[in-house]
Amino acid sequence: MNKALRMNFRDKEILQSSKLLAGLDGALVKRALDGVVVFSTEARDVLFREGETAVCFYVILSGYVRLYRIGHDGKEADTAVFGPGEVFGQCAMFLGDRHTFNAQAAEPVTLARFDYARMRQLMREEPDFAMAITRIMAQHLDDARANVANDRLHTAPQRVANYLLELCAAHGNGSDTFRLPYQKSLLAGKLGLAPEALSRAFSLLKRSGVSIRGRMIHIHDAEALKRI
Amino acid sequence: MNKALRMNFRDKEILQSSKLLAGLDGALVKRALDGVVVFSTEARDVLFREGETAVCFYVILSGYVRLYRIGHDGKEADTAVFGPGEVFGQCAMFLGDRHTFNAQAAEPVTLARFDYARMRQLMREEPDFAMAITRIMAQHLDDARANVANDRLHTAPQRVANYLLELCAAHGNGSDTFRLPYQKSLLAGKLGLAPEALSRAFSLLKRSGVSIRGRMIHIHDAEALKRI
DNA sequence: CGTTGAATTGATTTAAGTCAATCGACGTGG
DNA sequence: CCACGTCGATTGACTTAAATCAATTCAACG
Numbered sequence: 465m466n467k468a469l470r471m472n473f474r475d476k477e478i479l480q481s482s483k484l485l486a487g488l489d490g491a492l493v494k495r496a497l498d499g500v501v502v503f504s505t506e507a508r509d510v511l512f513r514e515g516e517t518a519v520c521f522y523v524i525l526s527g528y529v530r531l532y533r534i535g536h537d538g539k540e541a542d543t544a545v546f547g548p549g550e551v552f553g554q555c556a557m558f559l560g561d562r563h564t565f566n567a568q569a570a571e572p573v574t575l576a577r578f579d580y581a582r583m584r585q586l587m588r589e590e591p592d593f594a595m596a597i598t599r600i601m602a603q604h605l606d607d608a609r610a611n612v613a614n615d616r617l618h619t620a621p622q623r624v625a626n627y628l629l630e631l632c633a634a635h636g637n638g639s640d641t642f643r644l645p646y647q648k649s650l651l652a653g654k655l656g657l658a659p660e661a662l663s664r665a666f667s668l669l670k671r672s673g674v675s676i677r678g679r680m681i682h683i684h685d686a687e688a689l690k691r692i
Numbered sequence: 693m694n695k696a697l698r699m700n701f702r703d704k705e706i707l708q709s710s711k712l713l714a715g716l717d718g719a720l721v722k723r724a725l726d727g728v729v730v731f732s733t734e735a736r737d738v739l740f741r742e743g744e745t746a747v748c749f750y751v752i753l754s755g756y757v758r759l760y761r762i763g764h765d766g767k768e769a770d771t772a773v774f775g776p777g778e779v780f781g782q783c784a785m786f787l788g789d790r791h792t793f794n795a796q797a798a799e800p801v802t803l804a805r806f807d808y809a810r811m812r813q814l815m816r817e818e819p820d821f822a823m824a825i826t827r828i829m830a831q832h833l834d835d836a837r838a839n840v841a842n843d844r845l846h847t848a849p850q851r852v853a854n855y856l857l858e859l860c861a862a863h864g865n866g867s868d869t870f871r872l873p874y875q876k877s878l879l880a881g882k883l884g885l886a887p888e889a890l891s892r893a894f895s896l897l898k899r900s901g902v903s904i905r906g907r908m909i910h911i912h913d914a915e916a917l918k919r920i
Numbered sequence: 921c922g923t924t925g926a927a928t929t930g931a932t933t934t935a936a937g938t939c940a941a942t943c944g945a946c947g948t949g950g
Numbered sequence: 951c952c953a954c955g956t957c958g959a960t961t962g963a964c965t966t967a968a969a970t971c972a973a974t975t976c977a978a979c980g
Contacts, residue, residue, distance in 0.1 A: 541844035888959090
């Protein structure tokens with residue numbers, strides 16, 4: 465477990481089109497990738513824990529990672545879920561090098577590790593790179609706040625409907641048939657629901673033109689969903 | 693309303709010790725303040741709305757501002773509350789110059805306005821300034837995620853107890869008597885509660901060594917609060 | 921084919937929202 | 951100076967959304 469791998473061509477491709485590096489000039493990308501290590505973990509491996517000293521951030525090459533906090537009673541609450549091309553763990557670089565959340569692989573994942581020391585240097589020397597990092601933080605911040613508002617304004621079926629519509633839109637093409645990117649239990653956590661509540665929300669949505677078979681989703685009537 | 697004021701000495705002092713400028717070198721502070729306009733608004737004035745084009749961010753000189761989103765039914769959910777020395781509205785600078793939330797003065801406020809165009813230029817030229825902005829985003833991100841976790845893990849009385857303990861700690865000195873910085877209805881919104889729920893939470897906390905008289909709070913037994 | 925973990929379904933409990941009435945403080949104007 | 955009106959806070963009764971607990975069912979995989 466956690467064995468380092470050689471960075472192959474496919475890895476490099478994904479990194480180049482990741483949130484971190486997409487749009488940056490070739491020479492800068494090359495500099496940013498200097499010293500980066502690719503490795504993979506098994507499902508459920510913990511990548512870092514709240515309170516630990518942070519020394520690097522990560523870009524996901526494959527799989528999904530969840531960010532969460534643990535309550536006194538041991539219950540866990542997810543605050544974000546990240547997928548291929550996304551960056552996580554960068555926040556602590558600006559907050560005294562301590563992680564404030566836990567991160568766990570939700571399934572087998574492949575990650576690229578970027579050292580804070582190098583990245584700080586690069587940010588200092590290359591405004592474009594600094595801007596890329598800052599833009600990621602802005603997106604994460606916007607997501608997190610949207611999450612707060614979503615939790616407080618919408619019921620479980622509404623949150624699920626919104627999520628499905630987002631997925632639909634993200635998929636780009638007007639295809640109203642797609643596959644959930646990860647397990648329902650993880651989705652439930654992301655939406656702040658117990659798995660049972662997600663299940664019930666899905667079965668309620670069936671009456672609004674949504675078909676569900678395992679992870680496959682088909683949306684018959686997007687308008688009806690928006691009205692939920 | 694919204695009348696521009698001359699930036700006085702006191703304003704400058706607050707700005708210098710704000711999250712934006714604290715720790716920056718004098719010349720840089722001077723540059724950052726070039727072109728900044730100070731103005732004040734009445735309670736409940738809306739500073740910007742979701743979807744509007746964003747052209748500047750703000751530093752609060754006095755008063756409190758809430759950031760919120762509005763649901764279909766018109767209900768409002770707060771995602772953050774900012775006070776003196778804090779920065780808000782900077783997020784859109786990295787997200788296509790559109791606000792994604794609404795901002796409203798919770799009371800009469802005085803603000804300093806910083807234009808995106810100038811600030812972007814300054815970030816490009818001064819890594820220290822870019823870092824200051826990024827650090828703010830990191831803190832906001834951390835706060836927002838902590839909020840999500842807090843909402844999902846804790847009950848109303850627990851959230852209120854946590855908030856009181858934070859205030860207590862923020863106050864620095866071991867003084868266990870202090871004043872709520874703003875109205876209870878605003879606090880309720882910040883904590884994601886209906887005002888009635890906050891009220892009930894307070895009355896429950898009275899049985900755990902908390903005295904409340906108007907906005908004045910006295911904590912008899914911090915340990916008991918932590919155990920809630 | 922059987923085992924394991926995920927997902928669903930049902931019954932029940934619980935936290936918090938809603939609605940409505942009352943109380944209190946404060947400021948205005950008679 | 952007192953009466954009134956406004957607004958925020960509190961309290962109580964009720965409703966509702968979602969968590970919890972428990973029992974199956976389902977699906978994937980060896």
